[in-house]
Amino acid sequence: MKDHKKCTRCNELFLCEPIFVGDEDIMQHVTICDVCTAYREAEREKSKGDQIKKSTWEDTVPLELRLTDINHKDYYKVMPIHNELQRWIKHRSIDDKKNRPNFGIIGTHGSCKSRVIARAVRQLIIDGERVVWSDSTKFQWCIRKQYTTEYKSEALRHLKAVRHAPWLVMDDIGALKSSEAISDGLYSLLKYRTENRLRMLWTSNEKVEEMLVGIENNERMRSLSRLAGYSNIITI
Ligand SMILES: [Zn+2]
Numbered sequence: 551m552k553d554h555k556k557c558t559r560c561n562e563l564f565l566c567e568p569i570f571v572g573d574e575d576i577m578q579h580v581t582i583c584d585v586c587t588a589y590r591e592a593e594r595e596k597s598k599g600d601q602i603k604k605s606t607w608e609d610t611v612p613l614e615l616r617l618t619d620i621n622h623k624d625y626y627k628v629m630p631i632h633n634e635l636q637r638w639i640k641h642r643s644i645d646d647k648k649n650r651p652n653f654g655i656i657g658t659h660g661s662c663k664s665r666v667i668a669r670a671v672r673q674l675i676i677d678g679e680r681v682v683w684s685d686s687t688k689f690q691w692c693i694r695k696q697y698t699t700e701y702k703s704e705a706l707r708h709l710k711a712v713r714h715a716p717w718l719v720m721d722d723i724g725a726l727k728s729s730e731a732i733s734d735g736l737y738s739l740l741k742y743r744t745e746n747r748l749r750m751l752w753t754s755n756e757k758v759e760e761m762l763v764g765i766e767n768n769e770r771m772r773s774l775s776r777l778a779g780y781s782n783i784i785t786i
Contacts, residue, residue, distance in 0.1 A: 557583040559590070607675050610683050615668035628662045631655060631784050635670050635751075638782055650782050651743070652750040656724075656757055657786030663753040664721050670751065674717055682715035684708065686725040693735040709735075713742055717749055723777075724754030728764040733773045736762075740776040752781070 554563045564583035568575040582590070607616065619625065620632075641649045655663040671681050692708045695701035712718055726732050743750060754761070758778045762770045 555581065557581070557586055559583070559586040603675055603678075607672060610675065610681055611668050611671055612683075615664055616672075618662075618665040618668055620669060624662055625665065628666050628786065631663075631786065632666050632669060634784060635666060636673070639670060639674065648782070650780050651747055652752060652777070652781035654723075654752045654754065654777075654781045654783040655786065656754050656783060659755055661786045663786060667719055667721070667751050667753060671717075671719060679717055680715060681717040681719065682711045683719045683721070684712050685719075685721035686723055686727075689720065689735070690727055690729075690732050693732055713739060715748065717751070718743065720750060720752040722754065723752045724756030724758075724761050726762065728762050730765060730769060733762050733765050733769050737769075737773040737776060740773065740780070744776065744780045752777075757785075758783070 553565055553567045555566045556562070557564050558581045560583060562583060566577055566580050569577050625632075635653060635655075638649060638653050655666060657663045671683070674681050688708065689712065692705040695705040696709060698705075712720075723736075726736060742748075758774055761774060761777075
């Protein structure tokens with residue numbers, strides 16, 4: 551039995567013939583069996599994956615929203631929306647009216663709508679989905695800066711990311727400033743994404759009919775009907 555060792559992990563005997571290089575047995579360090587080695591490697595891979603997901607979560611979602619306590623009484627009130635959003639995410643088919651490509655939550659400031667979205671994003675990241683988080687301020691900054699020398703590449707990088715992301719969050723979309731460039735940018739984004747069946751989660755303090763007020767009506771309706779027509783909308 552001298553070619554066998556007792557695995558320090560599962561206590562089973564396993565075959566481990568010594569291999570001598572000079573006086574030294576280079577198999578000496580082997581203390582666990584093949585099965586346990588494979589198991590341990592899988593565990594290491596998993597924890598590496600968890601680590602990557604944790605940093606993705608931290609890079610994607612703003613800190614304040616990451617700290618959301620879903621057991622808080624305020625969050626409890628929005629639990630029905632939380633559940634509806636989970637249902638929408640799981641329902642992969644986006645053909646019918648029950649599951650349009652976008653999911654919007656409209657509610658006043660402090661109504662936990664971004665927190666509900668953040669929790670959904672957390673689950674998406676755990677499931678290995680790729681999510682890009684944006685908001686009205688960042689989006690319109692990029693629309694404006696894409697033609698400048700100084701910020702061009704940064705702006706274009708973000709605009710490309712929001713266009714192609716399998717899952718996009720557009721937080722506070724109703725706060726987009728009323729300008730033709732921004733309305734056009736929004737329309738182009740929504741058109742590309744809906745045509746490619748990419749999914750977006752959005753929040754707004756304003757109702758759809760209150761958005762982009764002041765822009766020439768045809769332009770405005772084009773963007774807003776793209777948004778409303780392709781979204782499941784819940785008002786808090
Ligand atoms: Zn073992």
